[in-house]
Amino acid sequence: MARNVHRSPVMADVAKVAGVSHQTVSRVLNDHPNVRRETRERVLAAIEGxxxxRNSTARALVTRRTNTLGVVAFDTTLYGPASTLYAIERAARExxxxxxxxxxxxxxxDDLSEALDHLARQQVDGLVVIVPQSAIAVALADMPQPVPVVTVEGDAGVGLPVVNVDQRKGGALVTEHLLRLGHRTVWHVSGPQDWLESQARIQGWRETLEAAGAPVPEPMYGDWSPRSGYRCGQILAGVPDLTAVFVANDQMALGVVRALHEARMRVPDDVSVVGFDDVPESEFFTPPLTTVAQDFAEVGRKAIELLLDALDGEHADGAANGSPPRPATPPVNIVVRPHLVVRRSSGPPRSR
Amino acid sequence: MARNVHRSPVMADVAKVAGVSHQTVSRVLNDHPNVRRETRERVLAAIEGxxxxRNSTARALVTRRTNTLGVVAFDTTLYGPASTLYAIERAARExxxxxxxxxxxxxxxDDLSEALDHLARQQVDGLVVIVPQSAIAVALADMPQPVPVVTVEGDAGVGLPVVNVDQRKGGALVTEHLLRLGHRTVWHVSGPQDWLESQARIQGWRETLEAAGAPVPEPMYGDWSPRSGYRCGQILAGVPDLTAVFVANDQMALGVVRALHEARMRVPDDVSVVGFDDVPESEFFTPPLTTVAQDFAEVGRKAIELLLDALDGEHADGAANGSPPRPATPPVNIVVRPHLVVRRSSGPPRSR
DNA sequence: GGGTCAATTGTTAACGTTCACAATGCCTTT
DNA sequence: AAAGGCATTGTGAACGTTAACAATTGACCC
Structure with a gap:
């Protein structure tokens, strides 16, 4: 009586049908060159039949590679992380x-350590960490089995390879745009103070103002949410001589515009507002929002590219055991350039 | 000369240190009851030291469980899927x-089959499929190793367990709200025709209109994007006697409002617009959008709950081999209720 | 005081791959 | 014609865990 009624076939089963050894089946599966064409076809036919x-678990056990990449992200509900994640997933799967x-x-x-721990338990081959704080480096040190890591929007100073959008440049683009329109200065609603992205955007904004000899107002800090933008907008509405605001993301910009609207200030007639991210909605805001487009997809793709390179390198190292311990590669820092998208929420200041 | 310089410890190493057999280590790790307290502590100390x-790959090989759940989703860049995914991930990890x-x-x-194939290769223990078309059922039949599946926003008619938001109810809520405000009828900008969610929202809208004896205009079809909403809005702006529009998601509603605005029609004074989803931005649209809130997080949690139940059931089945082949459970269909969020984009029709 | 039973621990054999090495056959070279 | 080399295939042993079963101990019962 067949006792393997419901067992799914394994390599040995294929081997038996094809009249070869299991090892030959393995070779066919792994595209080993030295298999006769006819044999290969017989094996493939058996596989098909x-x-x-192939049981990837058994394979992972012996090769010590799970073929799995781990991604740690913060709030994938937001458009930016979600888009990056999407691109990462696609590139990795391909x-x-x-x-x-x-x-x-x-x-x-703690949450970060726990996340890394979780992924370490799964024995991921590599990690992409989309976490906008420098605390990552510390947590990564805890990793029991050091695996290749690529950070996205991370701190370039901690020695880990990083893929970044040039946020500083983005902040500068916005500020230049507004100054060129004739604004005397530009106010800024920033993201949380401890986010690297916030800091870089502030830097670009501040440097540009300073270079132009324009006064530098105190930045305000939101938490990326429309609501926080709204609150900042309420305060901004009371600022005398306000003509231009650079808001660190589109969602907060929406809140700012809303608050200004309620205070009977028109955008862009009374105040210009510029956002950041170019979410799909921003083109249809009232008014359509001038903003900075970030190529999240490109960032995701680059991150995977970098990580796969690192994995290949590691693999090669493992084989050539005697190679120098570390090739002392220069710190990798891929920078993706943002660009300004001018729409109707920005214009020249009202002539007085 | 230790040759295991860089090898990470395995069970046998722990066993040696603790002075027990590897099997006892395994027992400790798996919380097997029959281990003496003192022995357990010695083993734990060795583990710590x-x-x-534990190597989860080796474990998976022998237990035939990877402890991995697969999620197939469509466009996780959108707020809804992203939120659901987030909740799923959290619940599963916990x-x-x-x-x-x-x-x-x-x-x-093809894409769907490929996705399922991908996850099958990874030998996931179960699947959550967030795909809003009935085509899933067909593709799932191709799954080589049948695994428990829970669908989200899927077709309740195909026999798979499903977690849904009551979209029909949502459509009805909106339509009732607008009729009650005094509108003679309500136009509808729908999502893509082949999405189940679109269909259900249309149904709720249509039924409510019919029940009230109101005329039922031909629905218009967008693709969920703000741009498609904008195009529909341009057409709607030319409709005589237009006073109320129900738009099937907030993004398209934004586009509709924009188009009406450009046509010099005021919202809600001239036309009321109601959206669907309650994305975080909608409260800060101009005007703040009346919409339907869906508890995506709840949907995600329920989906995992259901899936874990199915996994437990399957496990039990496997143990008690002689049990009846299928308990013939009634088709599971968990329904999450949406609720209306009234804001300023809807109001009574202009008195004529 | 022998026997039964439960608690605790150990031994051996899977799980399904890939790796290392051996074996075979055929072709080329000298 | 022997030797060497290459292409092709097979054999046995890992990989690190859990499952099944056996062995040992001590308590308890009649």
């Missing part, structure tokens, strides 16, 4: 990797 | 599962 699929994700709800050290 | 971590995702860019049969 049995509906065989390269034959599985993608395991952890979405953080808070940016605490 | 060596920094041992239950000790890993989450592997595949984001579809198109809803073709």
């Amino acid at each position: 049995l509906g065989y699929r 390269a034959g990797y599985f993608v395991s994700i952890v979405s953080l709800r808070e940016l605490t050290r | 060596l920094g041992y971590r 239950a000790g599962y890993f989450v592997s995702i595949v984001s579809l860019r198109e809803l073709t049969r």
